Amino acid sequence: MAETQLIVHEPFREAAQQREADALGMWVFLATEAMMFGGLFFALIVIRVIHPQGAQEATNELDMWLGGLNSALLLTSSLTTTLAVTAARNGARGFTIGCLLASAALGAAFLCVKGYEYYVDYTKGLIPAVGKPFPIETTGAELFINGYFVSTGLHAIHLFIGICLAIGLATVVWLRRVPLPGRSIVVEMTGRYWHFVDMVWIFLYPVLYLMDRGG
Amino acid sequence: MTSIAAEAAAEPSYLKAGYTLRSWLLTTDHKRIAVLYMISLTAFFFLGGAAAAAVRLNLITPEGAVLTADGYNKAFTIHGVIMVWFFLIPSIPATFGNFMIPLAIGARDLAFPKLNLASWYILILGAAFTIYALVAGGVDTGWTFYTPYSTMFSNTHVVAAIVGVFISGFSSIFTGLNFIVTIHKLRAPGMTWFRLPIFVWSHYATSLILVLATPVLAITLILIAAERLLGIGVFDPALGGDPLLFQHLFWFYSHPAVYIMILPAMGVITELVTTFSRRRVFGYSFVAFASLAIALLSFLVWGHHMFVSGQSMYAGMMFSILSFLVAVPSAIKVYNWTATLYKGQIALDTPMLYAMGFIGLFVVGGLTGLFLASLAIDVHVTDTYFVVAHFHYIMVGATVMGFLGALHYWWPKITGRMYPEWWGRISAAFVFFGFNLTFFPQFILGYLGMPRRYFSYPPEFQVLNVMSSAGASILAVAYLFPFCYLLWSLRYGKIAGPNPWGATGLEWTTSSPPPKHNFPEIPVVTQEAYAYPVAPDGGAHHGGATHHG
Numbered sequence: 001m002a003e004t005q006l007i008v009h010e011p012f013r014e015a016a017q018q019r020e021a022d023a024l025g026m027w028v029f030l031a032t033e034a035m036m037f038g039g040l041f042f043a044l045i046v047i048r049v050i051h052p053q054g055a056q057e058a059t060n061e062l063d064m065w066l067g068g069l070n071s072a073l074l075l076t077s078s079l080t081t082t083l084a085v086t087a088a089r090n091g092a093r094g095f096t097i098g099c100l101l102a103s104a105a106l107g108a109a110f111l112c113v114k115g116y117e118y119y120v121d122y123t124k125g126l127i128p129a130v131g132k133p134f135p136i137e138t139t140g141a142e143l144f145i146n147g148y149f150v151s152t153g154l155h156a157i158h159l160f161i162g163i164c165l166a167i168g169l170a171t172v173v174w175l176r177r178v179p180l181p182g183r184s185i186v187v188e189m190t191g192r193y194w195h196f197v198d199m200v201w202i203f204l205y206p207v208l209y210l211m212d213r214g215g
Numbered sequence: 216m217t218s219i220a221a222e223a224a225a226e227p228s229y230l231k232a233g234y235t236l237r238s239w240l241l242t243t244d245h246k247r248i249a250v251l252y253m254i255s256l257t258a259f260f261f262l263g264g265a266a267a268a269a270v271r272l273n274l275i276t277p278e279g280a281v282l283t284a285d286g287y288n289k290a291f292t293i294h295g296v297i298m299v300w301f302f303l304i305p306s307i308p309a310t311f312g313n314f315m316i317p318l319a320i321g322a323r324d325l326a327f328p329k330l331n332l333a334s335w336y337i338l339i340l341g342a343a344f345t346i347y348a349l350v351a352g353g354v355d356t357g358w359t360f361y362t363p364y365s366t367m368f369s370n371t372h373v374v375a376a377i378v379g380v381f382i383s384g385f386s387s388i389f390t391g392l393n394f395i396v397t398i399h400k401l402r403a404p405g406m407t408w409f410r411l412p413i414f415v416w417s418h419y420a421t422s423l424i425l426v427l428a429t430p431v432l433a434i435t436l437i438l439i440a441a442e443r444l445l446g447i448g449v450f451d452p453a454l455g456g457d458p459l460l461f462q463h464l465f466w467f468y469s470h471p472a473v474y475i476m477i478l479p480a481m482g483v484i485t486e487l488v489t490t491f492s493r494r495r496v497f498g499y500s501f502v503a504f505a506s507l508a509i510a511l512l513s514f515l516v517w518g519h520h521m522f523v524s525g526q527s528m529y530a531g532m533m534f535s536i537l538s539f540l541v542a543v544p545s546a547i548k549v550y551n552w553t554a555t556l557y558k559g560q561i562a563l564d565t566p567m568l569y570a571m572g573f574i575g576l577f578v579v580g581g582l583t584g585l586f587l588a589s590l591a592i593d594v595h596v597t598d599t600y601f602v603v604a605h606f607h608y609i610m611v612g613a614t615v616m617g618f619l620g621a622l623h624y625w626w627p628k629i630t631g632r633m634y635p636e637w638w639g640r641i642s643a644a645f646v647f648f649g650f651n652l653t654f655f656p657q658f659i660l661g662y663l664g665m666p667r668r669y670f671s672y673p674p675e676f677q678v679l680n681v682m683s684s685a686g687a688s689i690l691a692v693a694y695l696f697p698f699c700y701l702l703w704s705l706r707y708g709k710i711a712g713p714n715p716w717g718a719t720g721l722e723w724t725t726s727s728p729p730p731k732h733n734f735p736e737i738p739v740v741t742q743e744a745y746a747y748p749v750a751p752d753g754g755a756h757h758g759g760a761t762h763h764g
């Protein structure tokens with residue numbers, strides 16, 4: 001199995017060229033994702049600067065420990081994803097499938113915790129338009145909380161897509177539709193997307209939960 | 216030589232690779248996808264044009280000639296939305312970039328052919344949502360969707376239109392991504408970065424903007440939809456939001472978007488000027504880097520749309536200075552085109568007429584842009600017809616001229632047929648004349664104080680408005696000319712050889728129309744992009760044997 005048979009298809013001339021193109025394509029795609037979340041981060045930071053008091057009171061409403069638990073879940077899923085990529089490169093099908101499913105399970109656990117957290121937010125009246133009226137009067141607090149919902153919601157959608165990709169990939173690897181290690185690039189690129197979704201959370205967590213906490 | 220020609224003859228042209236509808240709708244050939252884009256964009260162009268005709272018709276009389284006030288608002292919104300997102304943004308990249316980039320760099324296709332086809336379907340899906348919004352009752356927000364009007368007050372189909380634009384954004388992103396990877400990884404052996412045609416450079420710069428700016432538009436539209444559908448207040452002050460935030464996010468995309476429209480046209484003009492003056496581009500690397508400079512600066516000037524929005528005076532001053540800086544790379548290009556003409560053997564074929572028209576209109580549009588970048592003047596002319604005239608000189612005057620120039624220049628390559636030259640020249644002249652008659656009066660109207668987007672106006676503005684509407688009707692006819700004679704030429708046009716213009720560039724070394732895999736074998740590049748003079752049979756050495764039959 002040490003002889004890695006990489007599969008080349010049109011319009012590429014050689015395996016290395018195809019690999020580099022796939023990798024570059026994924027990086028460019030992730031750059032677009034970074035710009036999309038970048039718009040949100042920009043807005044959140046601006047709110048923090050313009051309305052420090054309101055943003056701080058809003059931050060105090062968010063549960064740092066639930067967010068922290070979620071950070072731990074996602075970071076662990078990045079580990080299993082990395083293992084899946086290494087296993088795929090070595091052609092270890094079973095281990096690849098196991099690791100992908102573990103990542104998907106950790107991602108699903110994250111979504112469950114997030115869902116519980118949204119429920120807690122609902123009981124506090126933080127969710128716009130439904131439930132109790134918004135509890136904080138200070139200017140900027142509501143805007144900040146709305147930013148929190150949009151950014152964590154968008155992140156959750158991305159994670160959901162990632163979970164679907166991981167399960168789908170595990171299935172096609174199992175069915176040998178994606179032969180390993182010949183098409184290990186597919187696992188690698190899915191992994192790269194997964195890590196990106198993690199990275200977004202690694203930035204979201206401090207910006208939403210930790211900055212200016214207390215007081 | 217004969218063996219290569221025989222091999223080229225062995226593979227049929229991309230047009231003959233299959234005749235079923237399925238062979239077109241499921242193709243992954245970049246050339247066929249480009250043709251699909253060309254057909255659909257032409258339809259969108261005439262749809263947007265019809266809305267413009269309604270607007271101009273209405274403005275013939277001061278109290279509004281044909282439309283209700285509501286209908287008028289919807290007409291200019293349709294015009295803006297369709298023209299910006301479904302014609303101008305994809306226009307040159309998705310058709311000519313798609314067709315020519317692999318040919319120009321000596322590749323068999325774009326890096327991700329399936330993604331390329333998906334881009335087209337995504338655009339069509341986006342257009343379907345938008346057209347649904349128009350048919351179901353229209354949208355009256357203007358193409359800018361300014362909040363809080365668009366989120367809280369407009370009782371029209373804003374969400375459907377926004378979803379359409381949001382979806383079409385992914386088409387842009389995937390096209391840009393495909394171009395970037397293709398230009399990086401699929402260049403033929405010997406095709407170094409500084410042997411790339413300027414057309415490819417300008418598309419590289421465009422693609423950078425496409426992939427970096429479009430996602431910001433996406434998030435902005437998501438936020439609008441979240442506010443309208445879920446009541447998550449982001450922009451509406453009544454829900455705790457900030458309306459100016461929308462303008463920042465929107466223009467962070469939409470100013471670069473203007474350069475998405477103009478940079479590919481600049482690339483086209485460079486090719487036209489060099490081909491029809493038989494001279495290498497003056498200052499190649501300056502022209503190439505000017506594209507990248509424009510792309511970079513485009514991200515730093517959005518605040519010039521917000522001089523009167525209440526942003527801080529210092530922000531206004533910075534944005535003003537940065538906007539002036541854009542004039543530097545733009546002027547480099549204009550001077551270098553002109554210098555390329557110097558001592559050239561100039562041939563005034565139709566594409567060259569469009570190139571000359573482009574330069575003239577772009578200079579007017581660019582210089583009036585400097586007026587608008589000046590804080591004090593901008594306060595006077597904000598939201599007037601002066602602005603409308605300015606951006607039409609760039610987006611229609613320049614970009615559509617570039618599109619039509621590219622269409623005539625590459626028509627023989629795409630279809631294998633020549634267009635009728637006399638008709639081409641006549642309609643180029645009509646476009647130029649009709650355009651100026653339409654939009655020059657609008658500069659005066661705006662300077663005199665006529666606001667944009669108004670259904671009615673004081674009677675003293677009528678003469679200039681009638682002039683503008685008269686120009687628009689000439690322009691409409693001038694756009695219909697090429698539509699008719701190009702269709703005619705598909706059947707009756709003279710058969711074109713591989714290189715009818717005697718141009719450099721790898722696309723002219725393969726047969727017209729090119730075979731499915733572009734080249735019999737991947738070319739090896741040994742010289743710069745514009746190695747003029749070309750010998751009379753130059754470029755015809757690969758596969759010309761299939762023609763003149």
